Amino acid sequence: MKPNYLSTVAIAATLFAGAAAAQPVTFDYWYGLTGDLGAVVAETCNRFNASQSDYVINCVSQDGYEAAVQNTIAAFRAGQHPTIVQSFDAGTADLMLSGEFYAVSQMMADYDITIDWADYFPGISNYYAASNGDFFSMPFNSSTPVYYWNTAHFADAGLTEAPLTWEGMEAAFYALKAAGHDCPMAYAPSTWIDLEQFSMVHNIPVASNNNGYDGLDTELLFNTTLHVKHMENIQRWVNEGLLQIRTAQSGMNARDSFVQGECSIFFSSIADHNTVGKIAPEGLAWDVQMIPTYEGVERHNSVVGGASLWVLSGKTEAEYRGAAAYLAFLATADEQRFWSQNTGYIPVTDSAFQQLTAEGFYAEAPYAGREIAITSLTYTEPTELTRGIRLGGFIQIRSEWSNEIDAALSGQKTMQEALDTAVERGNAILARFARTYAGKTFP
Amino acid sequence: MRRAYFKNNWIAALVVAPQLIIIFVFFYWPASQAIYWSLTLEQPWGGGNTWVGLENFRTVLSDPVYWSSIRVSIIFALASTALAMGMAMILALFADRQLTGYRLYRVGMIWPYAIAAPAVGLAFRFVFNPNAGLFSFINTIAPETWNPTLNGTQALIMVIIAGAWKLVSYNFIFFLAALQSIPRSLTEAAAMDGAGVLRRMRDVQLPLLAPTFFFILVINITDSFTDSFGIVDTLTGGGPARATDLMVYKIYSDGFRGFDYSGAATQSVILMGLVIALTFIQFRYVERRVHYT
Known part of the structure; x- marks a missing residue:
């Protein structure tokens, strides 16, 4: 049939006019996740858009956590910022103090959306909440560190279980080495694992003022704690060849060294569980375990890593309604399942976790083992020292530590x-940050 | 020499206006903003700032880490410029001799300039990989010798080589063009007087290259101070232990990654001053020895 162009145009025009009358509200969301994970974020946007017709979320990848925050700041200063931005843990102190955000618990209350905030794992909620318990930002991609171990290599060394103490780890390093595995552990220095989460599970401070939660006049303390001994051990293990430094700069990073079977252990986020499962060659036998503690120390909870979603100030009410609808959509158990299935991230609420467990999600491969992260995260109720870390200039402090x-x-x-120097230089950064925000306090 | 003048100044102004506006928007305005930020403590989300006068400069200039960054940048600039110019000069002199296959060679030499710095970094990451790259043969002969992930000097050498490699082809184009503009009669006359290839290069061609040499020197030095970011970012990330933390990379990591806008602005102003000073010195003292024809 030959189409009648004129009538087609007329119909299109009518439809367009009709659509314009009830045009859905469009709002922007900038995210930092890239690659496979970024594609899943984009998919959540498509699912949201398909699920209702009042709002259209426009999701834009910003090519990395840091770029997402950098670009948002630049856009914000020009008044062109998105409604929602995904911001990573270390990048949020400035945002908190600027006050240029709409606290999500306030926003949900303003638009009569009920979210059971108490349902969120305390290791997550304490990280993203104000001192009065209000959530600044919506927990989104959440992870916690674990270590990955090659069960076949361990069997070669006569070990059946992954140790939960560093003393046990040391014994395992020697046993693996003796069994002919030349690289017992692929190591890449990581403040997040070696300093921050290490201090959490040992219930020792990283900084004064309860890790910065209680004020801006904070000083770093990690050169006086068990962290020093731990780093000295790491240095010794590196010198003895038990740990091999594997970074992207050295050619093959820790994860690839593990997946290729060159190294028997590596530490990383639980979010890598999905990737390791995908890229592991046939026959690689591996599992995950909670990060170890030293003997004689009572284990505490680890805290969340990853990023959360911030709603920025200066937008219209219609856009905020849309943002609230999207965040509420993400918080449903169905969407949390979709997210956890397609990434290695963990569900953020207890009810979603219970539901997944009841469905047998964690019973078999490829998801089995991921519940370890929840065990680690909920090991104890958070103490004053294991709520999280709230430091200004944190990215620079991390870099001082690494250097x-x-x-x-x-x-x-x-x-x-080295640690004394890192603390001294870090304290100068903290003092400078406190002066930049003179007279302000964390909400 | 006769010169043409515009009788009507308005037309002159109109003609140069687009260029002036571009320079203003992309240079003077950002530069003045940087100078202003360097005198304040600026909140990244725009919540205002505190005037601190010259304190940022005092902080930065009393920081031993910053001085080591300056030192590393100068080493990088001088070494990569010398390497890039030396290599390009040799390659151009021989390409100019029209040995067999020189046409292919000439085209091939120009390609690397079209490669983006991060891609250069990635390629060299493979070349220098201590476990699997071309340089790993050093470790096969003498284990534990080549390890740029922990050895700062080796990491710096790596960055210098990668930086120089990228500049070689640019320099090559200019040197080759300059060599080809030298009248054949001069080299032929020298040859008839009995001067060999090397002698002709030294006494005829190189002196006539002086203006190009000077131009390339200025461009290379400036370029290695301001445009080395991509290579450092992919190759070393400024490490190990700040051994390759060039000034321009430090500005990026403090300002954009660390949100210390004022500190980064201060460093930018210092870097700008340094590059201006170096260029001034080159024009004041080096250019005196250059004879334009």
Whole structure:
């Protein structure tokens, strides 16, 4: 049939006019996840758009966590910012103090959307909540560190279980080495794992003021805690060849070294569970375990890592309604299941976790083992020291730590000297941050 | 020499206006903003700032880490410029001799300039990989020798080589063009006087290259101070232990990653001053020795 162009145009025009009358509200969401994970974020947007017709969320990838925050700041200063931005844990102190955000618990209350905030795992809620318990931002992609171990290599060394203590780890390193596995552990220095989460599970402070929660006049303390001994052990293990440094710069990163079967252990986020499962060659036998603690220390909860969703100020009510609808959509158990199935991230509420467990989600591969992350995250109720870390200039402090650890590992100074320098330089950053925000406090 | 003048100044102004506006928007305005931020403590989300005068400069200039960054940047600039110019000069002199296959060679030499710096970094990451790259043969002969992930000097050498490699082809184009503009009669005359290939290069061609040499020197030095970011970012990330933390990379990591806008602005102003000063010195002292024809 030959189409009648004129009538087609007329119909299109009518439809368009009709659509314009009840045009859905469009709002922007900028996210930092990339690759496979970024594609899943985009998919949640499509699912949201398909699920209702009042709002259209326009999701834009910003190519990395840091770029997402950098670009949002630039856009914000020009008044062109998105309604929602995905911001990673270390990048939020400035945003909190600027006050340029719409606290999500307030927003949900304003638009009569009920969210059971008490349902969120305390290791997650304490990280993203104000001192009065209000949520600043919506927990989204959440993870916690674990270690991945090659069960076949462990069997070669006569080990059947993954140790939960560092003493046990050391014994395992020697056993693996003796069994002919030359790289017992692929190591890449990580403040998140070696310093922050290590301090959480040992219930020791990273900084004063309860890790910065109670004020801006904070000083770092990690050169005086068990962290020093731990880093000295790491240095010793590196020197003895038990740990091999594997970073992207050295050619093959820790995860790939593990997946290729070169190294028997590596530490990473539970979010890598999905990736390791995908890229592991046929026959790689592996499992995950909670990060170890030292003997004689009572284990505490680890805290959440990853990113959360912030709603920014300066938008219209219609856009906020849309943002609230999207965040409420993500919080449903169905969407949390979709998210956990397609990424390695964990569900953020107890009810979603219970539902997944009841459905047998964690019973078999490829998802089996991921419940370890929840065990780690909920090991104890958070104490004043295991709520999280709230430090200004945190990204620079992390970089001071990394640079000093590099210096120590390459033999330029002792570990104690390195950590002392990192603390001294970090304290200067904290003091500078406090002056930039003179007179302000964390909400 | 006769010169043409515009009688009507308005037309002159109109003609140069687009260029002036572009320079203003993309240079003077951001530069003045940077100078203003360097005198304040600026909140990244725009909540206002505090005037602190020259304090940021005092902080930065009293920081030993910053001085080591300056030192590393100068080493990088001088070494990569010398390497890039030396290599390009040799390659151009021989391409100019029209040995067999020189046409292919000439085209092939130009390609690397079209490669983006991060891609160069990635390629060299493979080349220098201590476990699997081309350089791993060093470790096969003498284990534990080549390890740029922990050895700062080796990491810096790696960045210098990658930086120089990228500049070689740019320099090559200019040197080759300059060599080809030298009248054949001069080299032929020298040859008839009995000067060999190397002698002709040294006494005829190189002196005549001086203006190009000077131009390339200025461009290379400026480029290695301001445009080395991509290579450092992919190759070393400034490490290990800040051994390759060039000034321009430090500005990026403090400002954009660390949200210390004022600190980064201060460093930008210092870097700008340094590049201006170096260029001034080159024009003031080096250019005196250059004879334009």
